[in-house]
Amino acid sequence: MSATTTRLGAASRHVAPEAGRARRRRFANLAATVLCAVATAILLAALVSILVTLVSRGLGGLHLSTFTRMTSPPGSGGGLLNPIVGSIIQTVLAVLVGAPVGLLAGVFLAEFGTGSWVADVVRFVSDMLLSAPSILVGLFVYLILVGPVGHFSGFAGAMSLAILVIPIVVRTTEDMLRLVPTSMREAAAALGAPRWKVVMLICVRAARKGIATGILLAVARVSGETAPLLFTSLGNLSWSVNLNAPMSSLPVTIYQYAGSAYDDWVQLAWTAALLITAGVLIINIIARLGLGGRDST
Structure with a gap:
C-alpha cells in the first residue's frame, strides 16, 4: 500500500507542473492572438480612416472638367489634365527604365552572383538606395541632369523616379527567385537546357507573380513621390509633354495646392490625392487578376 501511495504521489507531483505549463x-497563445487582433484592428482602422477621408473630401471635386481642363488661377474652374498626363508620362518612363535594370540585377544576385564580392557590393548599394531619403535622390539627379543643362525637365523627373524603382525591384526579384525550388533548376539542367534558359524560362517564369508584385510596389511608391520632382521636373501650370521642359505632376500639384488659401485649389489637391490612390489600387487589382489566371505549367 505504501509503495502504491508513493507512486501515486510522485505521479501527481509530475502532473501538476505539466498542467501549469499547459495553462501558461x-x-x-491567447495573449498573442489578442495582440495580433488588436494590431490588425488598429491597422484596418487607420486604413479605413484614410480612405474615408480621401473619398469624402476628394469626391466633391471629381467632375468631367477635372480631366479635361488644365490647372489655372484660383476661381477660374481649372482641372488636373496636365498633372495627370505628366504623372503618367514620368511614372511609365521611370518603370520602363528602372524595372528592367532592377530585374536583371535581382537575377544576377539570386542566380549568378552567389558568393562573389561583386554581388555583395551590388546588394549593399541596392539596400542603401532602398533606405535613402527620396529628396537625396532628387538632389543627386538635379546635380547631374538639371544643373549642367540649366533647366528642369520631365526626363530628369523620370530618372529620379527610376532610381527609386530599381532597389525595390532588385530586392523583390532576388527574394522571389530564391523561393523557386532547386529541383526545378536541376530538372531543367538534366534535360540539357543552358543556364540562361533555366534562369529566364524556368525560374523567372515561376517567380513572375512575386516579381510583378515588386514592380507594383515600386509604382505605388514613385507615383506619390514629391521631393524628387521638386528638384527635377519642378512642375508646369501650362500644358507640356516635352520631356526636355518642366513637366507637371499630381504629387507636386498636391504640394502646391494643399497649403493654398483658395478653396478650389485645396479641393483639387484632395481630388488629386484620391486619383493617385485609386490609380494605384486599380493597377494592383488588374495585375493580380491578370496574373492569377496564368499559372506556369
Whole structure:
C-alpha cells in the first residue's frame, strides 16, 4: 500500500507542473492572438480612416472638367489634365527604365552572383538606395541632369523616379527567385537546357507573380513621390509633354495646392490625392487578376 501511495504521489507531483505549463502556454497563445487582433484592428482602422477621408473630401471635386481642363488661377474652374498626363508620362518612363535594370540585377544576385564580392557590393548599394531619403535622390539627379543643362525637365523627373524603382525591384526579384525550388533548376539542367534558359524560362517564369508584385510596389511608391520632382521636373501650370521642359505632376500639384488659401485649389489637391490612390489600387487589382489566371505549367 505504501509503495502504491508513493507512486501515486510522485505521479501527481509530475502532473501538476505539466498542467501549469499547459495553462501558461494557453495563456501565452491567447495573449498573442489578442495582440495580433488588436494590431490588425488598429491597422484596418487607420486604413479605413484614410480612405474615408480621401473619398469624402476628394469626391466633391471629381467632375468631367477635372480631366479635361488644365490647372489655372484660383476661381477660374481649372482641372488636373496636365498633372495627370505628366504623372503618367514620368511614372511609365521611370518603370520602363528602372524595372528592367532592377530585374536583371535581382537575377544576377539570386542566380549568378552567389558568393562573389561583386554581388555583395551590388546588394549593399541596392539596400542603401532602398533606405535613402527620396529628396537625396532628387538632389543627386538635379546635380547631374538639371544643373549642367540649366533647366528642369520631365526626363530628369523620370530618372529620379527610376532610381527609386530599381532597389525595390532588385530586392523583390532576388527574394522571389530564391523561393523557386532547386529541383526545378536541376530538372531543367538534366534535360540539357543552358543556364540562361533555366534562369529566364524556368525560374523567372515561376517567380513572375512575386516579381510583378515588386514592380507594383515600386509604382505605388514613385507615383506619390514629391521631393524628387521638386528638384527635377519642378512642375508646369501650362500644358507640356516635352520631356526636355518642366513637366507637371499630381504629387507636386498636391504640394502646391494643399497649403493654398483658395478653396478650389485645396479641393483639387484632395481630388488629386484620391486619383493617385485609386490609380494605384486599380493597377494592383488588374495585375493580380491578370496574373492569377496564368499559372506556369
